[in-house]
Amino acid sequence: AQKVTQAQTEISVVEKEDVTLDCVYETRDTTYYLFWYKQPPSGELVFLIRRNSFDEQNEISGRYSWNFQKSTSSFNFTITASQVVDSAVYFCALSESAGAGGGNKLTFGTGTQLKVEL
Amino acid sequence: ETGVTQSPTHLIKTRGQQVTLRCSSQSGHNTVSWYQQALGQGPQFIFQYYREEENGRGNFPPRFSGLQFPNYSSELNVNALELDDSALYLCASSLVTAWGTEAFFGQGTRLTVV
Numbered sequence A: 001a002q003k004v005t006q007a008q009t010e011i012s013v014v015e016k017e018d019v020t021l022d023c024v025y026e027t028r029d030t031t032y033y034l035f036w037y038k039q040p041p042s043g044e045l046v047f048l049i050r051r052n053s054f055d056e057q058n059e060i061s062g063r064y065s066w067n068f069q070k071s072t073s074s075f076n077f078t079i080t081a082s083q084v085v086d087s088a089v090y091f092c093a094l095s096e097s098a099g100a101g102g103g104n105k106l107t108f109g110t111g112t113q114l115k116v117e118l
Numbered sequence B: 001e002t003g004v005t006q007s008p009t010h011l012i013k014t015r016g017q018q019v020t021l022r023c024s025s026q027s028g029h030n031t032v033s034w035y036q037q038a039l040g041q042g043p044q045f046i047f048q049y050y051r052e053e054e055n056g057r058g059n060f061p062p063r064f065s066g067l068q069f070p071n072y073s074s075e076l077n078v079n080a081l082e083l084d085d086s087a088l089y090l091c092a093s094s095l096v097t098a099w100g101t102e103a104f105f106g107q108g109t110r111l112t113v114v
Helices: none
Strands: A003-006 A012-014 A019-021 A024-026 A033-039 A046-054 A059-061 A064-071 A074-081 A086-096 A104-108 A111-118 B005-007 B010-013 B019-024 B031-037 B044-050 B052-058 B064-068 B074-078 B086-093 B109-113
Touching: A003 A086, A003 B031, A019 A111, A024 A046, A024 A086, A033 A074, A033 A104, A046 A059, A046 A064, A046 A074, A074 B031, A104 B044, B005 B086, B010 B019, B010 B064, B019 B086, B031 B074, B044 B064, B074 B086
Parallel strands: A012 A111, B010 B109
Antiparallel strands: A003 A024, A019 A074, A033 A046, A033 A086, A059 A064, A064 A074, A086 A104, A086 A111, B005 B019, B019 B074, B031 B044, B031 B086, B044 B052, B064 B074, B086 B109
């Protein structure tokens, strides 16, 4: 079975600090997709990024950047110059088959609670 | 906002009762998935519907059932509610069922079973 581990349960930083959220995954598939979602207190999961297993190129989007390393099965997420609005729970997820019906599902980690304080 | 809406927002039920949760998918999306998120945990996959048929199921008992309608909206039904069913139930819609398809989530229904 596939598994996603987010070892950091909670991280607290002061505004403008950089912070990295770790994600380690396990899969037997050679083709797979990884995701990061943000969950603010309102509950809705907000899509941040998707990467496929063939694309190890790091990506930067504004203050967000992602480091994907297949050799260590990691897909880490860095927020540069954090802001109070970044406070949320962040989930890493892995896409896998949902069964014989042909669907797909997301396997989520347990999430990292990020608190950014003034 | 994702365009995925869920109702109701909050719900309190008594153990043994039945509940129906509803989800309207984003316009044009033909696939709906349901997830259960217990407090402090990541979402767990319940099942997925594609063109009105179940297209995959997670490790949940048969008392969790669903429907998808011709307009691609969906319902999640839970019979014989148990205290452990208390959770945030999230609906996600996507355009196709293929691997790697981006899923858009609603704000969830918070169910409390007492």
